[in-house]
Amino acid sequence: MLGLSMTITLMLPSFDFRSAESTWVGLDKSLSNGLRIGWSYEDPFVVGASKPLTVILNANPKTGEPYDPPVRAYVYQPGTPFASGVEHPDNLGPTVKKLSLERGKIDQLDRSQGAVFTIEFADVNGQEWAYVVNETATKGWTPQEVLSAAGDANTRYVGRGKTVYITEGCWWCHTLLPEHTQDWQVFGTPPYLGDFNGEMPTAFGSDRKAPDILHVASRNSSREWMMMHFFNPRLVQPNSIMPRFDYLWGKVDANGNPIDFAKWRADYTAYRKGERAYPPEVPEYARNTEIRALIDWVLTSLK
Amino acid sequence: MAWKLDNPLYSLADDQENKATIETWQREKHGGLWESNNRLPYPVTFLIGLIIVTAFLVTKPIWGQRPSAELYAPMVELMDSPEVQQKATKEEKMAYLTERAMEIHKSAADTRLPGLLERHPISWEDLQLAAPHIREIKSANGPYGLESYTVVGDQVVLGNFEGSYRPDGLRERTQPWWDKGYTIDLLYVSYFVITMVLVCKRLPHFTQKPDMSKAVK
Amino acid sequence: MLLKYLFAKNEDIPAGSSTIFFGYSAIFWFVVGTGLGSFNAAKLAFPDFATGVELFAFGHMRQVHVLAVILGWISMAFAMTMMYMTPALGNTKLWSEKLGLWTAFNWNAGLSLGLILLWCGFTSGREYSDLIWPIDLVVIFGVLVPLGMNVWMTIAQRRTQGIYITNWFFGACIFFLIIVFLVGQSAELFNLTGLTEGYLTFWFAHNVLGLWITPVAAGIAYYTIPKLTGNPLYSHRIGHLHFWSIIAFYSTPASHHLLSAPLPEWLKSFASVEGVLILIPAVAFVANILLTMKGRWSMFVENVEIKFSVTGVLLAIPLNMQGGFQQTRAINWYVHGTGWIVAHAHLALLGMSSFLEIAAVYFGLQQVLRRKLYSLVLANFHFWFVIIGFCIYWISMTIAGLIQGAGKIYEVPYIDVVIAEHPYMIARWIGGTMVFTGNMVWLYNMYMTAREGTIVPKGRYAHEMAYER
Incomplete structure (x- = not known):
């Protein structure tokens, strides 16, 4: 009885979850929160340590070319664990995974160097898909230069903020x-x-x-x-x-x-x-x- | 564990086994407790049948369905007509539009529409705000038709429902009244009922009651 | 005083030691849990009460109340009943008193540590699975597995031929609970994300109730009612129906907690049907117990344990009627996330389940200590304070929930709902405080029973002597 019940309520839905394609909202939340919120090895005191920073870029940090509307970038400083979808692209959903790997180069990563990500859109079969772009690999942006280009006024502590949301109940x-x-x-x-x-x-x-x-x-x-x-x-x-x-x-x-x-x-x-x-x-x-x-x-x- | 199949509704175990079971029950104290062998009382049996039927009836997804854009499409078509323009108040306009839409829906293939419209009236203001979106969707001929869009208040958005895959690779956005979950449910409940009948019929028939007076306190 | 036996030889430990350890721990946690509940309710009624200190913030204390009651009071009361009912039902001794004492010790230590950490903000942010996963592992391998070993081995070495229904529930439910914990916490251990995590959270929350709190409480009633009334259990076969239908229908409707979330729609349809079918075990249980009471209804008035037990069983009727129907799409849209659900949760845990356990703890401690209850008057005081406090709580929260539901549907500005709810929040606090007061009296009563209760002579039951001086 319990075996059948677990097959129906755990195994069957897992196929649905696995095939879920991430939307822009999903990518944004995941990239700005980092790997996980709540207690973890990287954040043992649950104070929001080792979380990415979300920055609003008004211009390209390398070339100075202005962005209108501004671009949202997710900065992972060296040592910060990458978001779940980046560490395990299967979590992005089949199409988004393909786009993020082929165009976004999210497989070319090194945690000790950190990375900067943005979200871009592509048209596949008449539908618009959001996917993750590893700007460190595609444009050569480093976390440090993106942070200094944006300045504190355009930096948002989103991952740490969600941690406060969780710990303060x-x-x-x-x-x-x-x-x-x-x-x-x-x-x-x-x-x-x-x-x-x-x-x-x-x-x-x-x-x-x-x-x-x-x-x-x-x-x-x-x-x-x-x-x-x-x-x-x-x-x-x-x-x-x-x-x-x-x-x-x-x-x-x-x-x-x-x-x-x-x-x-x-x-x-x-x-x-x-x-x-x-x-x-x-x-x-x-x-x-x-x-x-x-x-x-x-x-x-x-x- | 001998099975006896000639009178399945009476017992599935042979007499010897049933007798042994009763003997055990009479003898066994479980630290001062005994078990009797009464049947499931008729009212309880009836209740269980009622529960199973009710379970399927009250959970039909139709009760949770949200109004689709298809529901208001006839209103959008008619809202600029002279008949509507002549009406003095918003309430009169809406009464007229609802009546006409109801007529159209009653003859539609989808029999859920009249009921849905009854449960989801819309105000003149909301209809005016939603109308451009509804017209746009209708003329765009995109992968999803009006029935896949939900209207709540003045907003029209793609239904927040992801069902089976369609041939073109996209997912259904409308809720069927019967889905995979119900089919699994039917099988699951049948499996349970059959198992329970087998389990209970392996026990001594309820007319054979253990004689508790033989037990030692 | 019992701690000295932790390092004693198993043979030297008096039988019943672990029952006593678990029993008093459970009552202690009940006092702590309901005290926190009363404190939290005061904060909802008067938001500036104890303000500005992080540790006394509502968001830090709410989950401590929930877990202190579930893992401290209810689960330890379960363990306590297992320690004395399982051997009694098998005409044998507990497999290992020493393991029992260690389980109780680990449980108290682990839970205290876990709750203090949780209170300070060390959380996984998952409802009912709030404890961080290292603590979850302590719960699984330091508490549940040893408890299971003790119960399973005691059943295995029984001296009766059959296994009584209560022991089916005990043995099976510990096994289920271990599985439920492992599967539910796997989201944290393996960093499963997204809807998988959200679904597993409620799969865990649902099954902890469905495969642990409800069935074990029912198993306890299958012992206390026939034992105290002296009647045989009405029907063995209804017991079968109850046991198997709990497993079949209570383990499946987890997703009915998330009808608003974008889970696969077929899963919600499936869960809704199964959710109504939970009425089958409920009908079987209530029928079996109430029919067992036949001819002994005077005990409902005279005997305090029966009073608690039968009240618990009667509360199972509204509980399951609510539970079965409020989760259908037709009703859930109205009551979801409102005080109605809070009322329902308290009906399950404080109403049905706790009443059955209170009876079993009263009875078990008197049995094991061989002492008559210190004061029947205080026990009746306890009963009436808990039942009246609970009813105030239940009714006020149900009304508050209906107000919230109406506010949700008619788009009332949220703040007006808050204003309308305020009197019921005060009522909730009064009800919760009454329950807390009753429990403090209970703790005193049981403490005095251990110290000064009349010794029960061999061959007699404490409850038979209730009116003897």
Whole structure:
């Protein structure tokens, strides 16, 4: 009985999963998250170590030729494990695998050197396919020059941000799966089969106590709003039951001054009681903080 | 483990084996416990049959189906006609359009359409916003027809459903009312029922009850 | 005090030691688990309660509550019942008390470590499989395999000819659980990605319930009810039907948890049908147990163990009616991801399953300690606090879920749903806190039973002496 049950529920679907062709969404998520999120050898303290960086390139870092619209590149610094679809091209789906190997040269890789990837499109049999391009092999881009060409302002800590999403348990209330109902008009289109190739973990969430956020950045792309909302959700939504995530700011703000949380809370309490006209200012986060990574992920990945 | 097949509905084991089983049950205490040999009560048997039938009836995928662009195509065609233009309010326009679309769907080959339309009304505003997409899909003659696109609110997108492969290598985007899953289910349930009948009929018939008074407490 | 036996010779360890170790550990974890539940519920009702500290953030504590209850309380209560029921049903002794004690020790140590790490954010990010895979390996090879060895070997060296139904469930379910763990965690071990990972997560979550929590709890009821009432089990053949239909129909509908995800549609169709068919084992189980009660219904009022057991069995009726139908496409679109499901999950774990285990732990500890329960009054207090607290929780979350479902369908701005749910969140916290209070009383009662309970003379059962002074 159990054998038959496992054949039907595990073996048969595995054929379907194996033949799933990755979409642009799937490739983008996989390349920006890296091999896996959550505990691993490379990230033993689950702080988002050894994750790729997503950069927005306005110009070719080698030739200076301007890009319009800007190009999204995924930078794997030396030692960072490559995304699942790159390490195991079978995970990309048959057609995408063929394109990525033949045109994208994703087999010419060396983890100790790092690599830069982009996603391009090709037309095969009248249908458009997204595939992975290893820019280090095709154009000779190195991780270091791409990062310095883009600068910190155009660098997004997407992989680390998703790690924060997982470790802080955001997914216990927010789902990443709009349902097949009217839900859809509010939270956007549900994902397709190929939107998940190479993602680990998928973290759909099952217990929705808050809005679905799969497409949240296309509803609200304000970094300032996100900052206030994370620091204390009740600054922007008085009835919210979301916890405060002010501890993600760390100890100092963007200018290196220590953040006085006790004073902030006291001021905020005074504001709630009506003793102050305005709530206290939310401190600007420092460059290398968890909150920056989290907001980067939300605004870059959840379009 | 002798099998006896001349009266399969009564018992599949021979008398000797049945007698031995009953003897064991009477003697055995399992640390102070005994088992009786009652039949499945009629209401329970009936319930199980009912559950199996219900299971197939309530899970027909039709209940979860989303409205396809095909559903609203007749409305899109008629929405600029003078009859519709003359109507004063949006509600009147939609009532008229829905009625006409229903007539067309009732004579269509796909018998699910009238029911789907009933469950998925659309507003005048949404119809206006969705209409250009629907016209575009119809005129484009792409690999997927109107039936493969889903309409929710004012959005028209390719159905989020990937079924069997078509001859051209692409996958079906519409949900059939009967699919591979149901076929496997039928086989699986039949297999279960047959196995259970065999297992139960190998036990002594339910009229042969162990005599618990013989057991030692 | 029991730890001194860890390095003793097996023959020198008094019979029942591992039962006692597991029993008290289970009660302790029940108190911890429900305490965390109550704390989490307070955070949902009052979001600024204990705020701004990473370790007290809801997202760090929610999964600790879930796993403390599933792996700490429920699974250890299962192990405890296995330690005394399996030998009793085979007229024999436990295969190895020493292995039993070591299993209990590993379990407590491994689970404490795993939960502390999880609390600090060491997670795999997969629901119900949150523990990082090294801890999963400890659970499989340090806990489940030794537990299985003990149960299987005890069954193998039984002195009865047949194997009683409870032991079928025990032996088979440990085996299933090991397989379910290995397959479910393979996603982390071998870095399987995408929908394969998403599906395996819920394949694991579903089967832990289906092949462990539900059937073992049922197996326990097959022991406690006939044992305490003195009636023979109503029907051996319905037992067969129950056992085989659980395996056939509970192991298959995993994908009904992901009806919204783009899994292969045929798999969802298949799962939906199988999901309704879960009613078959449910009907078989409830019928068999309630018919066994024939002529002894007065015990439902008089006897505290029967009170817990039968309440658990009765709660299986709404549980399976909900479970069977809420997973069909026709209903799932409305309730999926809402508080309704949370209510249903608590009906399964806190309602049906926990009530059956509480009865078995009460009965087993009195049996093994040979001491009568310290206070029947406190036991009844425990029963009423847990049942009333649970009902408040269940009803309030069901209503909250229906509000959420309606909000979802009618496109109500999400924040209005949050506002509408607020009173029910407070009710949920009150209900959860009542359950927690009841359990603390239970822990005290069982502690006092071990210390001061009246000694039960040989040849008598503790429950027969309930009203004797």
